[in-house]
Amino acid sequence: MTVAMAEVTPGMHHTTAWDDPATRQAWRRTVLFRCAAVLGWLLGFPAWLFSVVMTPRWLLVLWLPLLCVGIWYALISMVAATSLPGIRRVLRVYPWQADIVDVRSKKNGGTQFVLPDPERPEKSVRLGYGALIGTGRHFWVRAVRSGQVTTAWFAGDPRYVGVVAAPGLRNLLWVAQPEAADARMSPRRRGVSPEARARARSAGARVG
Known part of the structure; x- marks a missing residue:
C-alpha cells in the first residue's frame, strides 16, 4: 500500500525541520x-x-x-x-519539503531519490542509497522495491547533502553527493549561488 501524502502536511510549517x-x-x-x-x-x-x-x-x-x-x-x-x-546538522539548517521527491528502485538493488535542482527546477538531481551488500533489507531498499513507498519528505540541498524521511517522519536517512562528503573529490561549485553554498556548509557539506 502506497503511503498517502495527506499525512505530510503538519510538519511543513517551520523555518527548519529541527524546529518541529x-x-x-x-x-x-x-x-x-x-x-x-x-x-x-x-x-x-x-x-x-x-x-x-x-x-x-x-x-x-x-x-x-x-x-x-x-x-x-x-x-x-x-x-x-x-x-x-x-x-x-542538516535538520537544523533546512526545512522539510514534500511532493518534490521521486523515489525509485535502481537496477543494482539500491534506491534513488530524484529531486529538482533548487536553482534550476527544470533539471533534476539524484541521490542514491543501498548499493552495498547487506543493505537489501533496509527500509529504503525493501519498501521502495515493493512499491510500499513512492515518495518522501526531504530536508537539505540535493546538490550536496540531505535527509529523507518516509511520510510521517519515519526512517530518517542521511544522503549526500559523493563530492560533498569525500575529501578525495573536488566539491561542487558551478551552478550554485554563494548563499546556497554557505547554507550547505552549515549543514556539514564540502562546498570548496
Whole structure:
C-alpha cells in the first residue's frame, strides 16, 4: 500500500525541520534504534566465541562464515550510527519539503531519490542509497522495491547533502553527493549561488 501524502502536511510549517518537535522525536528514535543495532551486533561476538569454544572443532566451517557476516553487518551498523550527527546538522539548517521527491528502485538493488535542482527546477538531481551488500533489507531498499513507498519528505540541498524521511517522519536517512562528503573529490561549485553554498556548509557539506 502506497503511503498517502495527506499525512505530510503538519510538519511543513517551520523555518527548519529541527524546529518541529515531531522531528526531534523522530531523531531520538533513530538514535535509539541505530545504537541498539550496533550494541546487538557487538554482543553477538561473545556469543559467537562461546559457541566456538563449546562445540567441536569441525564446526568452524560453519562458525567462520558467520563471523564474517557478523563483522560486515556490525560495520554497516556503525556507519549508520556515525551519520546521526550529520542528520541533526542538516535538520537544523533546512526545512522539510514534500511532493518534490521521486523515489525509485535502481537496477543494482539500491534506491534513488530524484529531486529538482533548487536553482534550476527544470533539471533534476539524484541521490542514491543501498548499493552495498547487506543493505537489501533496509527500509529504503525493501519498501521502495515493493512499491510500499513512492515518495518522501526531504530536508537539505540535493546538490550536496540531505535527509529523507518516509511520510510521517519515519526512517530518517542521511544522503549526500559523493563530492560533498569525500575529501578525495573536488566539491561542487558551478551552478550554485554563494548563499546556497554557505547554507550547505552549515549543514556539514564540502562546498570548496
